[in-house]
Amino acid sequence: MSMSDEDNWQEAALAPFFDAARRQAPTPSTDLMARVLEDAEAAQARYAAATRPAAPRAGLWAHIRQGLGGWPAMTGLAAAGLAGVWIGLALPEVLPGLEPTAGDYVVDIAPDLALETGGGF
Amino acid sequence: MTMPLDASSDLSDEDLLDAFARGDRAAARVLTLRLTPRVLAHAGRLLGSRAEAEEVAQEAMLRLWRQAPDWRAGEARVTTWLYRVAANLCIDRQRRARGGTVALDAVPEPPDPAPDAPARMQDRARAEALQAALAQLPVRQRQAVVLRHIEGCANLEIAEIMDTTIEAVESLTTRGRRALTRALAARKEELGYVDE
Numbered sequence: 176m177s178m179s180d181e182d183n184w185q186e187a188a189l190a191p192f193f194d195a196a197r198r199q200a201p202t203p204s205t206d207l208m209a210r211v212l213e214d215a216e217a218a219q220a221r222y223a224a225a226t227r228p229a230a231p232r233a234g235l236w237a238h239i240r241q242g243l244g245g246w247p248a249m250t251g252l253a254a255a256g257l258a259g260v261w262i263g264l265a266l267p268e269v270l271p272g273l274e275p276t277a278g279d280y281v282v283d284i285a286p287d288l289a290l291e292t293g294g295g296f
Numbered sequence: 297m298t299m300p301l302d303a304s305s306d307l308s309d310e311d312l313l314d315a316f317a318r319g320d321r322a323a324a325r326v327l328t329l330r331l332t333p334r335v336l337a338h339a340g341r342l343l344g345s346r347a348e349a350e351e352v353a354q355e356a357m358l359r360l361w362r363q364a365p366d367w368r369a370g371e372a373r374v375t376t377w378l379y380r381v382a383a384n385l386c387i388d389r390q391r392r393a394r395g396g397t398v399a400l401d402a403v404p405e406p407p408d409p410a411p412d413a414p415a416r417m418q419d420r421a422r423a424e425a426l427q428a429a430l431a432q433l434p435v436r437q438r439q440a441v442v443l444r445h446i447e448g449c450a451n452l453e454i455a456e457i458m459d460t461t462i463e464a465v466e467s468l469t470t471r472g473r474r475a476l477t478r479a480l481a482a483r484k485e486e487l488g489y490v491d492e
Contacts, residue, residue, distance in 0.1 A: 182470060185477045186445075192426040192480065193445040199423035200337040207350050211332050211357045215316070215324035218361035223319055 309374035317364040342386040356382040429479035440468035
């Protein structure tokens with residue numbers, strides 16, 4: 176018998192054993208399948224977390240805005256500022272009816288302060 | 297994203313792995329159902345121990361899950377990669393084990409045969425005898441024979457799995473078959489050897 180014939184004979188002789196091994200393949204336990212699937216889902220969760228885009232960092236302006244109470248407060252602040260500018264520009268230097276007269280006098284609310292300041296030098 | 301999949305899905309392992317990497321849980325189930333039995337069987341044939349084969353199968357599958365986002369399509373088949381990982385895990389275990397021998401009672405547990413089915417009993421006897429004979433082969437011969445004759449891989453794929461040449465694979469399988477033939481010849485009557 177040549178080497179090739181011998182090899183062929185051996186293959187044919189062993190074939191029923193290989194077939195039997197395939198048919199008798201172990202069936203995975205439900206516990207193993209559950210563990211494998213659990214690992215799969217944990218891995219998916221890990222790379223979902225790794226690829227999720229990070230929330231943009233709040234800038235300085237956002238911090239200031241939040242500190243002042245957010246957009247509603249900012250709107251009120253802006254309105255108040257504009258009103259102040261308008262009052263400064265539009266009103267006369269002296270309000271009508273409040274012009275100083277001869278009978279008016281000034282009340283010194285801090286006479287001591289004036290004395291100390293004046294006599295210190 | 298999910299798609300209606302089951303274990304008999306027509307999608308290739310590579311397409312499923314791509315879907316898996318994009319978060320498809322159905323793909324995870326199909327790949328688990330499809331590949332775990334194959335890895336378990338392969339590890340069992342190399343190790344001869346059901347318990348150890350289960351650990352190897354879980355570890356090999358875990359490595360596949362971790363590899364999925366970096367899988368490069370067209371570079372290798374998923375099963376080729378898995379057989380390679382599983383075999384390396386088996387070989388590492390055997391190197392660590394004292395003497396690397398396999399206990400006689402540690403052959404994989406086949407499914408329970410119906411006691412009144414002689415054909416199944418003969419199948420079981422043959423599978424057990426083959427497993428015992430495989431355990432006596434050097435690990436590379438055993439790996440090559442199992443991949444070629446039980447898993448049904450082509451020599452080119454085996455060469456890829458074993459990181460060797462096709463000629464080396466042919467030599468390993470030839471020597472392995474001769475050793476198996478000698479080992480099983482002693483039980484030819486009992487096992488119906490060359491009787492088909």
